[in-house]
Amino acid sequence: MNGWILITGILIPLLGALLLPLFGKLSGKFRNIMALTFVTTAFILAVCALTGVLADKPFSARYVLPLGFSFGFLGDALAVFLAMTASFVSCIIVIYSFGYIHEYENQNEYYMMVCLFVGAMMGLVYSTNLIAIYTFWEISSLCCWRLIGFYREEITIDRANKTFIITVLGALIMLVGFMGIYSQTGTFDLTEMKGAYIPSWCVVLILFGILSKSATIPLHSWLPDAGVAPSPVTSLLHAAVLVKIGVYAYARFFVLTFEINEAFTTIVPVIAAVSALYSAGVAFRENDIKRVLAYSTISQLAFILLGLSCGEKIGIIGGLMYIMAHSVAKGGLFLCAGIVEHNIHTKDIRKMGGLAKTMPLTATAFALCACSIMGIPPFFGFFTKHMVIEGIVSSGNIVLGVLFVLCAVMTVMYLIRLFVKVFFGQQTFSEVKEGTPIMVVSVLILGIISLLLGFFSFLPSHLATMIWGLM
């Protein structure tokens, strides 16, 4: 019942994406509007699916296929939470793209891939079948490959290939893990496997896929390199959607569905701690604005992974809320970096300075988003960071708690360094102006939402608590 909402939410961006090149032949504006319409529809339908979650009757659809196979879609709290977050930030990114991409070639392909990507994300979060999840996972990798190689320069193609190879390889290893699960349970349907214990080797194989997608050390190398892509792409991939697929899969598989060996509640947080500290260390020394943000993403994803893997209710809820906080704020930061790069044609922060005078709105949006990532109250990031660290301390791992506090300190240090180097100090580009109104409004929206979510943090918290209720 009402499962059509979920399927429509997947199909509209997926199939609509295929039509966009045709629309592009007719008119660029029409294509842009249709791209926004498809992504916005996904968001609206995710909000519609929220009504089912709030009424405790999640929307679902199930299609039985021959030979015992079946495909199912479920709009439970976790799926809707992720779908709403990803599609909303994607909407903002598409709007921003109108100002950013308009001067480049391959726009038809760009909008097609973005829509396809959002459709794949919707499919991934709503699917209850492991094979369907894998399929959407790979569609997202394909889109990612084309989007990173958008500029068609040799280096961008190399980096796109690198991303594709690492994430696809990770996914293939994960697929072997899925096969292992199938051999144990005789089904690919997650709803039928709830509470099933899966062997540790399957967990390890699936973790390969998850860690490669969520760019966790040592499978992180593609993420900073993918910064050669256009900024809306990096925002979409590095902040809002792609990297969240990994942590979503962790939550779906290992928090909500399977029983796994207790040792993973120590192993995964330790991996997360190493990843967080290491990437924060690199971010502190990087001079490329997008690479700093990319390493920051790796570090913050480790916080999310920590929350989800600590095994404590407050940590898991904090980790889930962190996904939203990070998507919005980091999305904004990448888009701000895009405005800066777009206007001064460099990504080297050593060549920047004093841009707050000429780009005050971008600087304000950057500050708002950075405050959320740093975890300064009343921004949303404060609550999520606090809850995640509380989760790990409650689980008895005080040493990890201390390590993550150190990471939080380093987060403050590298983000402030970045902010100050770009927007304060001696003015290096005096004739630079703000980005186009549509770009500036986009980043301001994300900055203001980062702040407002702090004041209304009880709303996402309520939804995250419902996700906990699914356990």
Added chain:
Amino acid sequence: MFNSIGEFLCHGANLIIFMVALPAICGILLWLFQKQYIVKLVIAILSSVTNLIFALGLSLHNEFFTRVPYAPFEFEFLFRVYDLCALFIVIAAVVFVLITLYTVIYSKKKHYGGLYLLYLYISFAMVNGALLSDSLGSMLFFWEGLLFPLFGILLIKNNNNPKTAVKTLTLVGLSDLLLMLGIIITSHTAGTQNLSEIENLAISGNGMLGFICIMLGALGMSGCMPFHSWIPNASDDSPTVFMVAFPGALQVILGVYLALRTVLDIYGFVPGSGISIIIMALGSVTLVFAAAMMLIQNDIKRLISYCAISQLGFLVMGIGSGLTDGIVGGLHSLIDYVFYITGLFMISGIIEKQFGTKDLRQLSGLLKRIPATMVCFIIFLLSVVGFPGFNGFLSKELIFNASLKTNVIFYICALLGTFLTALSFLRMGMSLFFEKKNAPSEIKKESKSSVGMLIPVVILSSLCIGIYSQNGLVEYALGIGKIAGVTFALIVLFAAAVLLAVFDYIYGYKKSGNALNCANHIIYAPGIKRVYKSAEKGYFDPYNWLIALVGGFSDICVRMEHGVSWVYDKAVPGMVNKVGLALHRFDNGRLSRYLYLVIGGLVFITFVFIIIK
């Protein structure tokens, strides 16, 4: 009237609306009306006085709790008003009235006035929220909420040189995050976040870590070592009104409040215990180091900022002793601190505004120019030193008492601190007001605005003339009986330290012929000279250590990252290439090779089947 106000505030969300939201809203109004001086002045006075009335209403009302329901999972916004908190709320409100008045007048024609007031009011809202919080989580929320306005204010005049803002945010942010860890560990150990439900936790194991982190967070907010070094930098780069409000009052009020709560309520703090000795040692080092640094300062604001740090050392020694004398002395000392440090910063602002410089080398003979300011300065000086009849006397003597009871070394440090402070103030005061040297070429008469700025200074100086300390207010707030007086012998020793400072000043003055150089015989003494040079170069600045540490760690990470990138970009593709080339060479079209492959394959499959069987 106050009772009915208290009654009104304790209902529903009124407390949070009127004590937290209202100051923030008034800040926005002040920002919006930044160009209308009179409107700004009226809003500032009305809002700060209203806040004071609310604070008095709360202080006279019986203890009560209130909860704001809108909070995320397990994060309670719970507030409680009781004796100690009410005292701090009133202190903050009194100082806020004076700071606001001073700030509006000081920033009359300054372009940043509106923005500064916005940040100040938001900060004050945060301070109110933190003091009223009964939940550790909500206290942390308001506490850390100070970071944003703090950073914003320090950027106001320093767009081109934001180093101090970065340093401040890093050090205060570090202490805040330590506080977060401490709060999390403490709530985990106690099983609750509610302060009123936590009592006498053991300072051992996790509790020890929790206690240390909370104390570091509290002392870091106040500007105690090792989180102090941003304060002198801020005195160089920030408007005087910032120094008046933040290191001078709000941050110390907040930090000391939490330190007191931690020692008195949350943890079972044992006087004379190892942790007590460590805290007192931290206080002593802060006291002596900062007082010693005062001797070489030629900038009024810098000198006062070191004085603030040094006086904080006294406070920390008192609280860290855990003894009744020390705690009462510490709390008295806080009130004194807020009055005289705020007052001294205000005086530095008056001098800077009026004479266009704050460099002691360019200022002298101001006695006739600003006699009223000089009288206030002398009152503050006597209070800082702890002269009988002034506020500082009782608090200092109580802390001396507690120091001696704990360990004689702390007592000697306290005496040394007093000696250095007295000498530094003699140096500054004599040079500023009584000495005749190269006066600034165009000394103006005291302007009208300076008279307006003098009002809060006069009020603060009158509050320093030992009135409140006699009425047992502090003892009442702490819930203890009136404490015994201090011994005569200690007073004599204290007087000796002050007299020694006077004699040393006279000796130094005669030797150098100049008030500013009166301490040269100490500064350039063998051994000490090198220490001072190292201090001036920033070798003792913990911020530099932190940056070096993080930088070193980052360098290691970057090198490792190069290795990882090499593996992905060179090693793996190279290996794949080589394997491909080898296979390519192998695939040369000869039948024999394929035959070997087939046979090898068959043998392998057979082998596998045998194993499976």
